[in-house]
Amino acid sequence: MRKLATTLKTALRALRRNPMRSALTTLGIIIGIAAVISMVQIGEGSSAAIKQTIENMGANTLIVFPGQAVSAGVSFGGGSAVTLTSQDAAAVARDCPSVLAAAPQVNGRMQLVRGSQNWVPQFIAGTSPAYFTIRDWPVVEGRAFNNSDVLGVNQVCDLGQTVVKELFPSGKPIGKTILVQNVPLKVIGVLAKKGANMMGMDQDDILVLPWTTLKFRISAKALQNQNQSTATASTTTTDQLYPETAQSLYPVPSTSEQTDTPQPVSFPNINSILVAVPSTSQIPQAIAEITALLRQRHHLQPGQPDDFNIRNMAEISSALGSTSRMMTNLLTGVALISLLVGGVGIMNIMLVSVTERTREIGLRMAVGAKPRDILSQFILEAIVLCLFGGALGILTGQALSSGVQHLLHWPIELSMPAMIASVAVSAAVGLIFGYYPAWKASRLDPIDALRYE
Amino acid sequence: MNLITVENIVKTYHLGSSDVQVLKGVSMAIQTGEMVALMGASGSGKTTLMNILGCLDRPTSGRYILDGEEISRMSANQRAIVRNTKIGFVFQNFNLLARTSALDNVLLPTTYAENGLSTKDQHKRAKALLDRVGLGDRMHHEPSQLSGGQQQRVAIARSLVNNPRLVLADEPTGNLDSHTSEDVLQSFEKLNREEGITILLVTHDPTVASHAQRIIHIRDGLIEVGAFAAPPATTAVGAGPAPDATTGKKR
Numbered sequence: 273m274r275k276l277a278t279t280l281k282t283a284l285r286a287l288r289r290n291p292m293r294s295a296l297t298t299l300g301i302i303i304g305i306a307a308v309i310s311m312v313q314i315g316e317g318s319s320a321a322i323k324q325t326i327e328n329m330g331a332n333t334l335i336v337f338p339g340q341a342v343s344a345g346v347s348f349g350g351g352s353a354v355t356l357t358s359q360d361a362a363a364v365a366r367d368c369p370s371v372l373a374a375a376p377q378v379n380g381r382m383q384l385v386r387g388s389q390n391w392v393p394q395f396i397a398g399t400s401p402a403y404f405t406i407r408d409w410p411v412v413e414g415r416a417f418n419n420s421d422v423l424g425v426n427q428v429c430d431l432g433q434t435v436v437k438e439l440f441p442s443g444k445p446i447g448k449t450i451l452v453q454n455v456p457l458k459v460i461g462v463l464a465k466k467g468a469n470m471m472g473m474d475q476d477d478i479l480v481l482p483w484t485t486l487k488f489r490i491s492a493k494a495l496q497n498q499n500q501s502t503a504t505a506s507t508t509t510t511d512q513l514y515p516e517t518a519q520s521l522y523p524v525p526s527t528s529e530q531t532d533t534p535q536p537v538s539f540p541n542i543n544s545i546l547v548a549v550p551s552t553s554q555i556p557q558a559i560a561e562i563t564a565l566l567r568q569r570h571h572l573q574p575g576q577p578d579d580f581n582i583r584n585m586a587e588i589s590s591a592l593g594s595t596s597r598m599m600t601n602l603l604t605g606v607a608l609i610s611l612l613v614g615g616v617g618i619m620n621i622m623l624v625s626v627t628e629r630t631r632e633i634g635l636r637m638a639v640g641a642k643p644r645d646i647l648s649q650f651i652l653e654a655i656v657l658c659l660f661g662g663a664l665g666i667l668t669g670q671a672l673s674s675g676v677q678h679l680l681h682w683p684i685e686l687s688m689p690a691m692i693a694s695v696a697v698s699a700a701v702g703l704i705f706g707y708y709p710a711w712k713a714s715r716l717d718p719i720d721a722l723r724y725e
Numbered sequence: 726m727n728l729i730t731v732e733n734i735v736k737t738y739h740l741g742s743s744d745v746q747v748l749k750g751v752s753m754a755i756q757t758g759e760m761v762a763l764m765g766a767s768g769s770g771k772t773t774l775m776n777i778l779g780c781l782d783r784p785t786s787g788r789y790i791l792d793g794e795e796i797s798r799m800s801a802n803q804r805a806i807v808r809n810t811k812i813g814f815v816f817q818n819f820n821l822l823a824r825t826s827a828l829d830n831v832l833l834p835t836t837y838a839e840n841g842l843s844t845k846d847q848h849k850r851a852k853a854l855l856d857r858v859g860l861g862d863r864m865h866h867e868p869s870q871l872s873g874g875q876q877q878r879v880a881i882a883r884s885l886v887n888n889p890r891l892v893l894a895d896e897p898t899g900n901l902d903s904h905t906s907e908d909v910l911q912s913f914e915k916l917n918r919e920e921g922i923t924i925l926l927v928t929h930d931p932t933v934a935s936h937a938q939r940i941i942h943i944r945d946g947l948i949e950v951g952a953f954a955a956p957p958a959t960t961a962v963g964a965g966p967a968p969d970a971t972t973g974k975k976r
Contacts, residue, residue: 278836289824635820638781639834639883640809642802719781722816 279645283652290625297621298661301701304614305665305694308607310672312690315603317673317683319596326592330469330585331552333406336364336545336562339579354541355579358400358483360569361545365402367565370558372550375402376542378483380491384439385451391438394477396452398486399546406548414446414461422482425489430461432478455490457481483542552592555584614661615701622654622709633713634721647714654706655699662698666691727790728890728923729755729778734787734797736773747773748784749946754953755925757890760917761951762926762937770946772895775927779812779893780804792890809837813884817896819876821868821883828864831855831883838887847886854882858912874905881912885922892916895927903932910936 287294341353358376365374378398384391397403404416417428429450436445445459466475549558559582566580626633633646641649677684736748747770755761765771776782777789780796781804789796792811796804808814813834821830831851835842842850855864858878860871868876877897884892894913898906914936917924926937934940941951 282836285825285829289822631820632822635816635822636833636837637805638779638808638814640805640837640887642805642837644802645837719776722781722820 279648279652280656283649283656286629286649287653287656293621293625294657297618297657298664300614300617300621301658301661301698302665302668304610304617304701305662305698306668306672307610308694308697309666309669309687309690310676311603311607311610312687313669313673313684314676314682315599316685316687317677319599320683320685322595322599323592326595327552330407331592332549332555333585334547334549334555334558334562335583336360336547336566337581337583338541338544339577339581353579355570356542356545357540358542360566361400361542363565363569364545364547364562368558368561370549370554370561372548373402373405374545374547375400375406376483377403377544377546378486378491379543380486382452382490384435384479386439386448389439389441391435393432393435393479394473395432395475396479396481396486398481398483400483402548403480403546406546409466410464411461412464414459416461417480417482422484425484426482427455427457427485427489428460429457429479429481429485430463431459432463432476432480433465434474434477435479436462452479453490457485487540487542559584611697611701615705618654618658618701619705619709622650622706623712625653626650626709626713629713630716630721630724633716634718634724637716637718638722643714646716647710650710650713651703651706654710655702658698658702658706659695662695665698666694669694726757727754728757728759728792729753730788730790731778732788732790734774734777734784734789736770736777736782737785747946748777750787751943751946751948752952753941753948755891755923756954757923758917758921759939759954760914760924760926760937762928762934762940763943764928764931764934764940765943766929769943771927771929771943774943775893775895775925778925779814780807805837806839809834810840810887811890813887813889813892815877815880815884815892815894815897817899819868819873819880819900821876821879823869824867826865826867827855827860827871827879827882828852830868830879831886833883834887840887851882851886854885855879858882872905873901874908877901877905877909878912881909881916885916890923892922892924893927894924896929897926898928898930898933906933 336356338353338355341348356376361374361376364371368374376399380396380398381392382396384393400422401416401418403409404411411430414430416430417426420426421428431439431445436443439445439450440448445462448459449456450459451457463476463478463480469475547558547562549555562582563578567578570579572579636646636649637643673684676682731751731753734748734751735746738745738747749770751770751774763771763775773782777784778791780791780799783799783804784797787797791807794807796807799807821827822833828848828851831854832847835847835851852861852864855861858881860875860878860882863871863875868879871879877900881892881897884894892913897913898909901909910933913924913926916922924937926933928934939951939954942949
């Protein structure tokens, strides 16, 4: 123990004797470790950012569609059955523990009119405020509609950027009114730009409004002339608020008249339910919970097929997985190379140092140093340099990554394992790359070493 | 009593396919407390003999006994211990560690000593030695701040720090002017006279050699004169080549 302490003291003294060389040697390790630390931290941060972005693209969302309707053996295709209701959406959000949020969706494709401009958006989504959370879609101007807008069947809407561009060439859409099937809607918010989706469809070409408004004020209006019995079919609270029940421009048909001429019924169904799951790993669990819940709500007997389909974004999920794997591999590679460079730097300078200090080694041997003493002194010098460099490197790397965090606003994840590993690695680098020069020094013949010029 | 006994030492170097015999059967002895000069022209085998006497090298054949221990069969590690405990080295070019204080330079051999002396005692001894060579006030100076003579005196203090039986000085004045040479040689004489330390001066300079009590001349790998001390009755200070001090001629 005392021997180690003396050797350590000797090594430190030898390093202090040539501070410039020691500093330059350390620099290689400082840069190496700093690179590893900042790479790992920035990398983990950006990996998390990428993961989040991909999840925002919909990797952590599920869509529940109704099943197919079959009439006399003729299928009407997936989603043609009328089985999902807004109560289903509310129940999914309420009763499934693995579900973050659920929003009903009612779709439409209609013409929008604003003054002399008109436009048919790609998407018209009648939904609930949860939609903005699930799609992680902030409103940049004005506000998003809220639950009281849904319950009040208010004639409000939020527009995507493309729709704003088409209908309001001069900008400033907030507070203006647009017409959809002659129903006026007040624009209360503008959504952030989102760009095209994976299928190449412009996601900003969208009109978002309370689903009740779309269902009962706009779509229902088209049916109104034929159907006045909608109200009697409605049982929801929102249906009770439905104001059109008051309209009675036509004489009420007698019971016999009604049985003779049955009217099409507007069932308060929805086209799909959009579901958000906290993370992609919980998707299978969420699917199982939703399936069980909906089967129960739809009174399906065991053995009866589901009357709905649940779809997830398997393609995006696998892209997410391979992306984070690739990031990890890339970063490990970069980190290893920079450490290797640092280690070779140490070896190089230690070799130079051995040559330069040949006389010193000869002298030490002449006054009684055994080859083992010389070996341990030089290895210890290398390790001390590496540990010192490692410590400084961690600080530098930390500074670098917080600099990046401040400048680029990347999320940085403090990585304790990376720090511990880099200290261990720097000591190991010192040992491995310091061994050869130290061994070379210990093999010197004291007679030759003393006479070395 | 003999501190050094050398019997019939041969040293052969293998240079490629040919063997070069540098020492051809050297026998000599140095008594405890003697101050001896080893003289010889370059190529005479003087350096090789000095390396063997300093336990830096091993003879090809023959026996070397230092202070009762047979060195010729020792391993490198054992010889390192002998160098550390029994021999002090003084070199022509001082060989002090640069950017290291005189005190730390003197303490260098103690790093490798296993005599169980505490750090405090070692410091005390090193300071006393620096005082004795007249550098008590320059303990914390670095070699670059010292003159050549002062540097060599630091080296002398260093050679003594582990209490050696033998001080081996290889051309100790080779890098000094004549005035400082005289100073350094007088330090050696003082050490020899007052402490009874055995000193072997290796030199080619007769002026330096004249400070020794006895001069050993080596030539072509054989000792020409002065291999053994004169009988006590006729011991005289100065160079006194004994008439019988010739080596046995082989072949």
